[in-house]
Amino acid sequence: MTLFLAAMGTFHAPLHVLGNEQLKQSAYFLTQADVSYTQNTGAKPLNMAANPQRLQLPLPDSWDQSKPDFEGHAWYNIRVNLDPHRPLPNALFIPRLVMNAHVYINGHWVGGEGAMHGELARNWNRPFLFQFSPSLLNAGENLIQVQVAGYNNYRSGLGRMWLAESTLLEPLHKSAYRWQITGSMLATLVAFGSGLLILVFSRAFPAERGLVYLGLAVMVFAIRNTGYFLDWAPLPHALWAQTVHSLHAWFACLYCQFLIRYMRLEWRAMRTALWAYALVVSLLTFGAGSETILQFTFALLLPVLPLVLCLNLMLLVYAWKQEDCEGMLLGFTSLLFVLLSIRDLSIMIGMLPNESVLLSQYTGILLFICGAWIIFGRFRDMMGQLTQSNEFLNSELAQREQQLFRQFNLLRKVEQQRAKDDERRRIMQDIHDGVGSSLVSALNLSEVRTLQPEEMRDVLQDCLDDLRMAIDSLDPQSDDLLALLGNFRWRYERRLKTSGITLHWQVQDIPKLEGYTSRDLFDLLRIVQEVFANALKHAKASTIELKVTWSEERNVVLLSICDNGVGMPKNPLNQGRGLAHMKIRAKAILVDLYWQSGLEGKGVGVYLTIPKVRQREAAPQ
Known part of the structure; x- marks a missing residue:
């Protein structure tokens, strides 16, 4: 197939210079010329036609063969005798010339392409069609001159030409141009x-x-x-x-x-x-x-x-x-x-x-x-x-997703079970620390002597308060400090009145605490309960003041509980385990806790500094 196409290109490619049957019958095919070579750019057309040194050459002509190493101008003189039985021509078709050319009919310039000196235009592969007025032609012999400018050893020259009516040459020129x-x-x-x-x-x-x-x-x-x-x-x-x-x-x-x-x-x-x-x-x-x-x-x-x-x-x-x-x-x-x-x-x-x-x-x-x-x-x-890669990756991804989903469900079940176990342990620990401790103390005291009704009532009341606080800690909405304190006041105020203690409650609006769990607030409430319990049992106070304020500069909540009782015992061994438990709980929730006695040793003030955002490191004590 390749050899066939190459042969077709060689032997059947368009050769526009051969024209067609209509041209052969009505036009003039110019194949001979006498040529004069010159480097004079100002030569006159008729003078070059009469140059005695002109050569008779067949067309097409290449300077590489007829005039090797020549560079300049070549004047091609073609003499044509018009046939009165053929249509009068008015166009000249030149399929090939190298490089530029001007055309003269009987000494009259009729057209040209490109400069004739200096840097020449590259018209070596361009077909030309020059049209002229039929009045320039003579009834007998006519002289057609083509002045060609070219370079040496660059295939400069002129090919065969057609002289005919423009209507016959225009289709041929368009085909050649295409x-x-x-x-x-x-x-x-x-x-x-x-x-x-x-x-x-x-x-x-x-x-x-x-x-x-x-x-x-x-x-x-x-x-x-x-x-x-x-x-x-x-x-x-x-x-x-x-x-x-x-x-x-x-x-x-x-x-x-x-x-x-x-x-x-x-x-x-x-x-x-x-x-x-x-x-x-x-x-x-x-x-x-x-x-x-x-x-x-x-x-x-x-x-x-x-x-x-x-x-x-x-x-x-x-x-x-x-x-x-x-x-x-x-x-x-x-x-x-x-x-x-x-x-x-x-x-x-x-x-x-x-x-x-x-x-x-x-x-x-x-x-x-x-x-x-x-x-x-x-x-x-x-x-x-x-x-294929996407399908493989999607398949692998689906398998990994299923594995992760199964692992996630397993971990979620483990976490849920762990949370339940932690909650059970917390409740058991609270009951043990509160109710259990009260019952054990009462049991030990009963082995020494018979409990008085008031003592038995106090023990039962402590146990009941501890159970209520444990139940309150199970409330999922127990993350509001003021609400928890208000609930605590409602439960404790009756005991204070029975004991003849006046409660001064000064609570301001505070922003919601961030990062604290219900367990953290329950521990905070345990500290408050411990302070009130100590005031009831040991302080012999007549008033207790609870104050909650917001410090915007320090971004903390300040909680203080003060009484006017007998103050702290001077012997540290007589301070009991209540203060130690308070310190442990304060350290666990990362809040500042300190206390001090009043003037002349009368009364005690317990102070808590609670950051708005829960700290990640242990707070200084």
Whole structure:
């Protein structure tokens, strides 16, 4: 298939200079001219037609053959005898000229393209159609002159032409323009886009870094193809010509590097040799000068063509064995490019008519298809792998979620059971410390002597208060200090009145305490209860004052309980265990506790400093 397409491109590519049957019957096909060469930019048309040194030449004419090493102007004089039986012509179609040209009819200027001196426009691949007024023509012989400006050793010259009515030549000119300019521009833009796309893809996916060689090769190919349609160059002519022709070597180097990497060949020496080849060709090309650029570059490119052809054949065999459609398409495209490049090279060195349409640039479209196919295939494979990975991860995640859910339920049950056990132990400890302690004290006292009714009542009342506080601690809403204190006042105030003690209750609104559990507030209430119990049993007080205030500066709640009783005993051994229990509870909930006697040892004041936010470290005592 590749050889068939290459043969079609060679033998059936459009050759617009041959025209069509209608042109052959109605138009004049200009194939002979006498030529005068000059470097005089101010020469007159009719003077050049009478120049005795002019040469009779067939068209197409290339200065490389008819006037080697010449650079300047060539005046092509074509004499045409009009046939009265044919339509009167009014247009001249020139499929190929290199570089710029002006046209004269019987000494009258009718049109031109590009400057005729200095830096010339690059019109070497552009077809021209010059229209003129039929009144410029004579009834008999007419002189058509084409002044061509060109560079030496750059295929400068003139091809065969058609003289006819514009209506007959315009379709031919449009077709030639599409093939030689528009098509080349489209193929180059497509190649540039595909190269850029491949480079971006190779950059985004590190595993596909081998594609960077293909992307760079396609980009070099696109830059080289800009000369097919641009009539200007970003660099001076000589430097631009050297750059373009050195790009041929770099394209071959990069593309071979890609093929070697694609087929996973361990050709390190060959890869190094390719880099050295591209570098040497570039140095020699820039050092040779523009005068011999074509012949010199062609000679240097010939050695690498067999390698490229060999690698393409190896790629086709590799793709066939691997059943790789991507490799088959890539090998087909690159082999077609090589064959068409050889064809175009043959045109440039004169082995084929230089009026033929160049076709190697059109493989840029196939390169785009290959690049898109490769990227699509790689992306599809990556998405497949990603899908499989996601499915595997989702399966693993679901299993781990089930395991975590089971472990969480187990831990939750353990925590619930632990909380229940802790609550049971706390209740048992409270009953033991409160009710149990009171009953044991009463039992010990009863073994010594008979208890009086008042003593028995006090013991039972203490036990009852302890049970009530234990029950209150089970309330889930028992996290409000003022509410707990109010409940305590309601339960204790009757006992105080019975004992003849007046209670002064001074409580301010305070903010809600943060971080304290119900157990913490219960311990705080136990301290308050212990203070009131000591006042009832030992202080012989007539008044007790409880005060709660909020210190915004210190961010603490201040709770104080003062009585006017007999004060603290002077012997520490007689202080009992009540104060020790109060210290333990205060330390457990991280609040400050201290006490002091009144004036002359009368009365006792117990003071609690409660931070709004529960502390994490032990508070100083």
